[in-house]
Amino acid sequence: MLIIISALFVVITVLFALEASSVGAKMIILENKEDLLLQENKELLDKMVSETSLSIISEKSQEMGFIKPTEIVYTSKDIGVVANLR
């Protein structure tokens, strides 16, 4: 009986040790995945930041033919179309 219990104990210990070591390996895989995702996230954020730069948007808009208003016309709130919009 004692021999059986001892053998069982040894088997459980070995299995447990194997499981523990495979958990470590799984942890490494998950950590690598996490690093990769974080890296991709950072790169996408970088890209978003640079693509939404006002200086770049301004340059692109000029290339596309947009121009800055050169003459601003102020209209009174009481006149014509402006009054209708109120």
Add this chain to the structure above:
Amino acid sequence: MNLRLRIVQLGFVIAFVFLIVRLFYWQVIKAKDLSDQARRQYQSSQTISAPRGKILSSDKSYLAGRGDGWLVYAQLPDIKLGVSEIADKLAPILVDDDEAVGETGKQTLFDEANRLKELLGRKGAVWVVLKHKVGSEKKQNIEALKIGGIGFDKEEVRNYPEASTAAHLLGFVGKDEEGADKGYFGLEGYYDQVLTGKPGLVLRDQDAKGAPIALGDQKEISSQSGVNLLTHVDKGLQINLEYKLKEGIEKYGAKGGSAVVMDPKTGAILAMSSFPSFDPLKYSEYSNDLFRNPVVSDAFEPGSIFKVLVMSAGLDAKAVEPDTKCDICSGPLKVDKYSIETWNNEYFPDSTMADVIKHSDNVGMAFVGQKLGADSLYDYLSKFGIGKTTGIDLQGEVSPQLRKKGTWNIVDLSTASFGQGVAVTPIQMLRAVGAIANKGVLVTPQVVDKLLGDSWDEDIKPQIGERIISEDTADKITTMMAEAAKNGESKWTYLRGFRVAGKTGTAQIPIAGHYDAEKTIASFVGFAPAEDPKFVMLVTIREPQSSTWASETAAPLWYNIAKDLFIYFGVQPE
């Protein structure tokens, strides 16, 4: 027999003592070293990086962000290919993209290859850095070459999406003596400790393959990211200001210039720009002289824009009233051995104080100064913050000293009354005029609005200072400035319908003990709408060539920028 037994016994005793001593040596004396060696074998230590805080504009878009770059290194003993071959392969990738263009690009490529050859051929070295902060794309290109001995380490890279926009305001991130990132100048320098995060550490047991042992020891000290700065800076205004300032400097052939826009009620800096400027990302390619922010670090003689401060003092002290007549304004004024003249040699006998500001009359201002007295003028200028730093949250602010109280002679008093012989920084001047716009109350200029942590934020409240002049005085000087803007020497550039209170200033630059008439600093300071100002703005232009006068350079540039501000603040013409 007995003797032999005793000898053997003695041998055992000696062996036992030796064993004890040796055991004591390893277990007690060397215990720590051995334990450390063992820990190094089974325990891994990994640093958790703490990213630097971001700098955001008022709409929370990025002025300075963070990204990842790579340090490219060479492990020299592991290199199998020839040094020249590796250098020739790496140079086209490692050279900056915008430099590898045209004929000069070939030279740059050649120089880069030579630089790499020198590094890779270094005698006695084992590990050399080939390049810092290389992008991921370039890293992939290098990896594709499969050159043995070339490796990468991750490092943080500062991003400035608007390139040189607001460079003086932002500063840049360089290295300290130990090679760690450190902010210099502007916000990066002033808030360096806040922006810098605290790295964390993970200690854990690992197996022979380097995988963590699930049941082993594990300790983690969390990292703390740097705090983000939310500024008052409006990116749209900033970019427009930069564009128009640059355009103005080129148009007037000036050596440089600055422009600052502030909310006079809170001191919030909405935009600030100076030229010549630099790219914070490539700071090492620029001269150190360019890093100093002229708005807070450069002093200049303000000239006629200073008159509004002196007149405010005169009015507040009741030394003069707006309708007081100047009885010495009919010609040049003799003070000691000097003669004080007007800027255009035109004289207006019996001018009122309003006329003195409108005509920017030096003689009239000397009259105000003499009525006020040196000590009283000193006290008012001190209250306006002249001679003291403003406390703006930017690194590198300086303050030229005001001549000591009680040492001003009649010449000092007279010349200071029209802005000569005193020095101010642009931010001091803007703050002082801001007090007039704010009905006589001084505020501290502030760039940062909030500190944003991971799960907290801290509002930086406006610092409202003391009352400098009465509200009535502020109204009177505002009316004078509005009249000066509308009918003074810069009236041709006045925007009809908009109530602007402003003043031009043309100051000659003192060189080797005398003033050079051809070298001037032209300025215009003003706020609008005059009765309820939304902004106060100072424009200074250094050594304009097209005209030395502010009315023909700084003033039109001020109005050109103000046109955008009127739209931004929804200011309608009357």
